[in-house]
Amino acid sequence: MWQNGGTAFKPDANILRHLKAKRQKQRVLAEVKLRCLWGHSKNFEDLDTFHRAIRPYLCLAQIFGIMPLSNVLSRDPQEVKFRMRSMGMVFTVVFLLLGGLKTIIVADRLLTVGLNAKNMVGLFFFIMGMIICASFVSFARCWSRLIVPWSCLDILMLFPPYIPPKRSLKYKLRLLGTCLSIVAMVEHALYYASGYYSYRMHVLHCHTNHSRITFASYVQKEFADIFEIIPYNIISVFYAFFLNGTFTFIWNFMDLFIMLVSLGLAQRFQQFARRVLKLANCFVPDALWSDIRMDHVRLCELLELVDFSMSVIILISCLNNVYFICNALLAIFTKLRYTINYIYFWYSLIFLLTRTFLVFLCASQINEASRLPLKALYMIPSESWSQEVQRFAQQITNEYIALSGCRLFYLTRKSFFGMMATLVTYEFMLLQLDAKNRRAGLPELCT
C-alpha cells in the first residue's frame, strides 16, 4: 500500500511542496467545474477575491517596472502569468538598465570622494532599489502558482457556511493603499521642497548672482549626475524626476505589498475563526469538525506557499527599514538650518516608523486570527468533546502560523517589540554619547 509510489516524490529537499501542488491541482479542477456551473464569468468577477482586490496594485507596479506579469487585467487568475516576452518585462528591463546606470554613477561619485557611514545612505538607497526590483521579478515567476490556489480558497470562503465580512477585501485594500500613497507622496514632495528651500537660501546668502534662484537651476544641481551625461531639456528633466520617483515608489511598494498580502490572508483566517466561534455552543458532529480541520490545514498550506514565495521580499523589507531608521536615529540630534528641513526630517522619520509598524501589525493579524478558534474549543461542552476536536486544538496550539523573513524571524508583535527594543537601546547609546561631546553649532553656510 505504502510501497506504491516512490516515483511520486522528487527527492529534493522541498518534499512538502509536491504534496501541496498535487492537492492544489485537484482544487483548481474543482474550481473550474464550479465556474462552468455558474456559466457567467461576470458573477465570478463580482466575487470579493484577493485577485480582484490586488489587481489595481499589480497594474500600477507594472508601470513602474516591477512585477512583470502578462494579462494583468484579466478577470481569471489563471491567465495572469509571468512571461519573458510581455509589456511588463519591457518596463522592467528599461527600469533595470536606467536604474542600474544611475546606481553606477552614484557609486562612482562616492568611491572617488571616499565612502563613509554618512554618505553611504544614498548609494544604499539605489542599490536596494535594484535588489527589490530583482526580487519582485523573481516573485512574479511564482505568482500564478500562488494566486490560483488562493483564488480557489477565496471562492470557497465566500459562500456559506463562511460569512463574507462586512467590509469587502477590495475596500480594505483600496483604503490602505490610498492612505499610504498620499502620505508617501507628501513625503516625496517634502523632499524636493526641503531641498529647494535650502538651495534657494544658499544662493541668496552666498552668491551675488540671484538670477540662479530658479527651480530649473535647483533641478540641475539636484540631478547633476544625470545632466553630466545627457543634455538639460524637458524630457531629461522628466526622466530625472521619474527615475527618482520610481525608486521611491519601489521602496514604498514593497512594504505596501506585504501589508496587502497580509490583510488578504488575515481576512480568511478571521472568517475561519468566526465560523468556529459560531459553533462554540452547538452540538457539532465529528464529520463537520473533520471538515473544519481540513479547511484549517488548507489555510495553513496557502500561508506556507505565500511565505515560501515572499520570504526574500519580507527579509529585504525589514533590513531596509531597520537600516533607514537607524540612519535617521543617528542624525536625530544634528542641528538643521531651516524649519522646512526639520519638518521633512521628522515627517520622514515618523512615516518610516509608521510604515514599519504597519507591516508588522498587518502581518501579526494572521498569527492572532489563527489562534482565535482555540477560544471556541474551550467552550465546547464535555459531551461534544471528541478526539477530532482535541486534534484540532493541539494542531492550533503547536503550529506557529505567521509570515516570516526566510524563517529567520516571524512578523509578529513580539518580533516588532524586539526590533524596537534594540533600536531604543541604540538610540539611548547615541543619547549618552551626545550628552558627552556636545557638538558645536551649524557649520558655515557659504563654503
Added chain:
Amino acid sequence: MWQNGGTAFKPDANILRHLKAKRQKQRVLAEVKLRCLWGHSKNFEDLDTFHRAIRPYLCLAQIFGIMPLSNVLSRDPQEVKFRMRSMGMVFTVVFLLLGGLKTIIVADRLLTVGLNAKNMVGLFFFIMGMIICASFVSFARCWSRLIVPWSCLDILMLFPPYIPPKRSLKYKLRLLGTCLSIVAMVEHALYYASGYYSYRMHVLHCHTNHSRITFASYVQKEFADIFEIIPYNIISVFYAFFLNGTFTFIWNFMDLFIMLVSLGLAQRFQQFARRVLKLANCFVPDALWSDIRMDHVRLCELLELVDFSMSVIILISCLNNVYFICNALLAIFTKLRYTINYIYFWYSLIFLLTRTFLVFLCASQINEASRLPLKALYMIPSESWSQEVQRFAQQITNEYIALSGCRLFYLTRKSFFGMMATLVTYEFMLLQLDAKNRRAGLPELCT
C-alpha cells in the same frame, strides 16, 4: 444549526469581543436578579468588590483631572459612567488646557535654547503628562464596560464555594496606595528642598544682595516660565505648585493604577487556585470540573477585557519608566555640589526603580496564580482523571495569562529581568566610558 446567525457577528476584526459582550450581558442580568433577591443595597455595599476598593482612587484621580467619570461615589458599578457633561470632565479639560499651555511654554523655551539629550527630560515629563491624561480619558470611556462584568465576577467569587481572602481587597489596595503616596510625596518635597538649597547657596556665594534668599524668590525662579505670563501673587503661586503637583501625581498615579488593577485580578486568580487546590485529593464529579473550567474561562475573559482596555496605559507606563531610569543612570557619575542633591538624586532613582519593580511584581502575580491549579491537577488519582480534567490541564498549560503592553510584551518577571538586563548592560557601557574619560571636577558655581 450553525448557519443560523450571520447577523450576530459584526464583521470587524475584534470578533471575540462580541461573544464576550453577549455573555457578559447575560451575567449582568443574572446579577441584577441576584441583587433584587437580596433586597438590601446595603448588603451589596458590604461586599469586598474591586469596585468598592478602587472607588477612593477614582475620586482622587478625578480631582486631578484624570478618569472623568460621573457618579463616581455611587455604590452601584452600573451607575459609574463616562459622560461628556460631568464635573470630572470639567476638571480634565481645565487641566488639559493649563497643562498644555505649560508644555508649550517649556517647549518654546527649549527650542530657542536648542534641544539636547540633557534638557529634553523636562519637556518629556510634561508631554508625557499630557499623553497619560489623554489615555486615561480614553480609558474612562471603557470603564463601565469593564467594571460591570468585573463586579459580577467579584460577587460570584465572594460566596462559597470560593473562600474570601483573609485580608480584604479594600485593605490591600488601601495599604499599597497609602505607602506609595507617602513615598511619592517625600520625593516631591525633596525636589523642592534640593532646588531651594541649591538656589540659596548660589545666592549666598555669588550675590552680594542677600535679601534675595527668600522662598518667594526661589519660587519666582523655579516657575519663571509662568510668572512671565501671569503676575506673582498668592493665587498664581498656588496655581504653579498645583500644576507641577498634578503632573507628578499623574506620573505616579498611572503606575499605581496598574498595580491596583493587577492586585484586584490576582486576588481572584488566587481564590480560584485555592478552590482547585482544595479539591486535589477529593473525588470530584465531571460536572463540577466543567463548572470550574468555565469559571476559569470567565476569569480569562475578564483579564482579556482589562488587558484590551489598559494596554495603551501599560505601554506608556513602561516607556515612561524606562526613559526616566535611563536618564537617571546617565547622570549617575555626575558630581553634585551638595549632600541634599545626592539625597534627592538617589532617593528619586531608588523610588523609580522600586515603583517599576512593583508594577511588574503585582502584574506577574496574575500569571503565577493562573498556573497554580496545575499543581492540584497533578495530584488527582488515576481513577478521578477524566477528559474534563485533561482539557482543564491543557488549557492552563497552553494559555499565556498576563497583562500586556499592546501584546508587545507581557508584565511578567521574565520581561522585568530582560528590561533590567538591558539597563545593566547600558550602565556598564556608561561605566566603561566613565573609566576612560574621567570628567573634571564641578563647573564654576558663579557663572
Added chain:
Amino acid sequence: MWQNGGTAFKPDANILRHLKAKRQKQRVLAEVKLRCLWGHSKNFEDLDTFHRAIRPYLCLAQIFGIMPLSNVLSRDPQEVKFRMRSMGMVFTVVFLLLGGLKTIIVADRLLTVGLNAKNMVGLFFFIMGMIICASFVSFARCWSRLIVPWSCLDILMLFPPYIPPKRSLKYKLRLLGTCLSIVAMVEHALYYASGYYSYRMHVLHCHTNHSRITFASYVQKEFADIFEIIPYNIISVFYAFFLNGTFTFIWNFMDLFIMLVSLGLAQRFQQFARRVLKLANCFVPDALWSDIRMDHVRLCELLELVDFSMSVIILISCLNNVYFICNALLAIFTKLRYTINYIYFWYSLIFLLTRTFLVFLCASQINEASRLPLKALYMIPSESWSQEVQRFAQQITNEYIALSGCRLFYLTRKSFFGMMATLVTYEFMLLQLDAKNRRAGLPELCT
C-alpha cells in the same frame, strides 16, 4: 466534600506551601517510624544523605560567621536548627560588626576621594560581603524546614527500588569542595604576592630608604585603614588578614554552596531517571506508574522548596559574578608593570569565569536529569501505554524544573549562554574602543 476545609488554607499569597508543609509533616512522621524500626541511629549515620554530605561545609561556614545553626554536628537533621542564642550567631554578629566597620571605613575613604567606576570595585566587594552574610542568616532560618523533608526523600531514595549511585554524594561534594578551596586559596595568596611584589619594586625604585622593604611595612600599607584605628601588633595583623580572608571566603562560599545544593538535588533526579529508564522495556502496572509519578511530584516539591529559600542567594551570586567579570573585562587591555601582576590578573579572571560556569553547570544538571525519564516513556510499547503514563509524560514536558534567581532567570545552560553572549558583546565593544584610542604606555612609577 469540598466545602469542608476553608480553615485549612491561610489566605496569603503562598498557597502551595501550606499543602506541601502538610504533606511533608506526614512524611517526617513516616520517617521517624522508619528510624524506630531500625533501632540503631548508627545505621542512619551511615546513609549517604545530603545532610551528612553538607555537614562539614556548614561547620566551616559557621566558623567564618555565616549560616549560624545550632547542633550543626548532630547526625539528626531535625536537631540542626537556627537559634538566636547559639555559638554560630555569636560568630555572625562579630563578623557583621567588624565587617561593617571595615566597610564604613572603606566607604568613607572613597567618598572623600570621590567615587568612580574604577575604585568602586573595592567598596562593592565589602558591601557584597555584608549582604551575602545577611542573606545566609536569613537562609539559615529556613534550614530546618528544608533539610528535614530533604533527608526523608534521601532515605527514601537510598533503598530499592532506587539504586544508590556508584560514587557517594559525600565523595562528590568533598571532591568539589576541596578542589575549589585549593584554587581559591591560591588566588588569595596570589593577591598578596602580586601586591607585595609591586610594593617592593616601588620602594626599590623610588625610595632611598631600602629598609622599608619588609613584609611588615607592606602589611601596614595594605591594611592602612585598619592601622589608623588600632595599633600595629601581631593580633591586629592577624585580625586584618582574617577579616580580609573571611570576606574572600564568603564570596567563594556562596557559589560553592549553590553548587553543592545543585549536586545534591541533581543526584536524586538522576537516580529517579535511572529507575524510570530501567522500566523502559518492561510491563509496568498502572499502580506503579502512579507511584513513580508521585515520587516525581515529591522531587519537584523539594526543588521548589529549595528554590524558594535560596532564590535570593542565587540572584546575589549571579549579580556578584557578572559585576566582577565585567570589571575584569574592563581592565583586560590595561598594561601592567610586572609578570606577577599579569599572572594574578589572568588567574583571577579565569578562576572567576570557571566558578561562574561551574555554578551554572551544576545547577543545569537538575534540569537535564529531570527530562531524562521522557526518553524511557518514548520506548514503552503500545500495549503498556496508559493514561497514567501519558499524564507523567505531559507533566515532565510542561514543567520547567530548575533552580532560579527569584524566578527572574533559571540556572540553565541557555541562561549561561545568554549571559556569556552579552559579556562577549560587551568585550567586543571595549575591543573596538581600544582599537580606536590606543592608550599611552604605563604611567610614571614614582609619583
Added chain:
Amino acid sequence: MWQNGGTAFKPDANILRHLKAKRQKQRVLAEVKLRCLWGHSKNFEDLDTFHRAIRPYLCLAQIFGIMPLSNVLSRDPQEVKFRMRSMGMVFTVVFLLLGGLKTIIVADRLLTVGLNAKNMVGLFFFIMGMIICASFVSFARCWSRLIVPWSCLDILMLFPPYIPPKRSLKYKLRLLGTCLSIVAMVEHALYYASGYYSYRMHVLHCHTNHSRITFASYVQKEFADIFEIIPYNIISVFYAFFLNGTFTFIWNFMDLFIMLVSLGLAQRFQQFARRVLKLANCFVPDALWSDIRMDHVRLCELLELVDFSMSVIILISCLNNVYFICNALLAIFTKLRYTINYIYFWYSLIFLLTRTFLVFLCASQINEASRLPLKALYMIPSESWSQEVQRFAQQITNEYIALSGCRLFYLTRKSFFGMMATLVTYEFMLLQLDAKNRRAGLPELCT
C-alpha cells in the same frame, strides 16, 4: 521484574549512553549477519552510506594532521579506528609540534611588541589552529563508536520501505566539498597576492634598490619569523607555505566537516519524513506506526550521539567565526591603499559570512526535516487516528532535534538570526562612532 538489573547501569551522569550503546550493539550484530547473507563485500561498498561519502575527506584531513584514524580507506566502518600508533597520529604529532613552535614564535613577537586588539588576530588564528587540531584528535577517539551505528542506520534506510534520494549522499558531499575548497583556495591565493602587491609597491616607492622586488624577498619578509630560525632554502620555503596552508585548511575544514555531518543526518531525516508523508492518506495499522516511531527514536539517538561527540567542535567553530567576523567588521571603514587589498578584504569577509551561513543552513535542515512528519499526521483521517499516532505527534512536537554547541545554543535559523542581529547592532555602533570621529587619510607609505 524491575528490580533485576542494577548492574546494567553504570552509575555515572551519562545514563542514557549505556542504554543506547546496548541497543546499538544489537544492531551491529544484526548488520553483520545481514552482510554475511549478501556474501559480497562489493555490494556493501556500493551502498550510499555516510561512511563511503565522508571517507575522502577523512583521508585529506589525515594528511594535514587532523582526525588521526587507522585504516581510513577501509570499506568496513568497523575497521576505521583511532590508534595511538598509526600513520595519522604521526602526521598529527608533527603538525602539533611545528604548529606549536610557530604559535610560540608569533606569541613571543607580539608580547614583546605589546598585545592589543588589532594585532591579536594573528595570534588568535594560530592558537585556534592548535585548539581545533586537539579537538579533532579527541573527536577521532569517538569516531568508531559513532560511525558503526550510523552505518547500520544508513543500511536500514537504503532499502524499502525507505526510498533512496535522487542525488546520492556521496554526490552531495562531494559537490559541497569541491565548491568550498575552490573558494577557500582562491581566498588563500588572494591573501598572498594582496600581500605581495603591497610589498612590491612599498619597495618601488620607498627603496632605490629595486632588485629586491622578487617573490623570494617577499617570502622572506612574510615568513620572517621562520627564517630567523632555519636558513632560507627551497625546503624551508615549502615548509613555511605548507604550515600556513595547513592552518588555513584546518580553519576551513572544521566548518566543512560540520556541514558534511549535518547533510548526512538531514538526508536521513528527510527520507524518514518522506516515508511518513507517503502514508498520509492511507490506512496504516498501529503496528506499522509503532515501527515508524521506533525508527524516529533511532534517528534521534544517532543525532544525540553525534551531538555529544561534536559539541565542542561546533562551539569552537562558532566562536571562531564570530571572532573573525567581528574583527573584519571592525576594519570595514579602514581605508586601504590598493584595489587588490579591497578585493582581498571583501572577498575574505563575504567568504567568512557565507561559510558561517552555510554551517547554520546545513545544520538547520535537520531540525526542519524532523518536524515534517507532523504535516502528514495532521492529514490522517479520524478513523485511522490512534493512540500510537498521537504519541508520535506529541513526541515530534515536544522534542527539540538539532545539533548544538554544548547545548548552549542550537544550530538553527533562529540562532543564526540572533547572531546576525547582534553583529548588525555591533556594526551600527561602529558606524555611529565612525560618523563622529572621521579618520584622517592613509598613513605615510614609507615609514
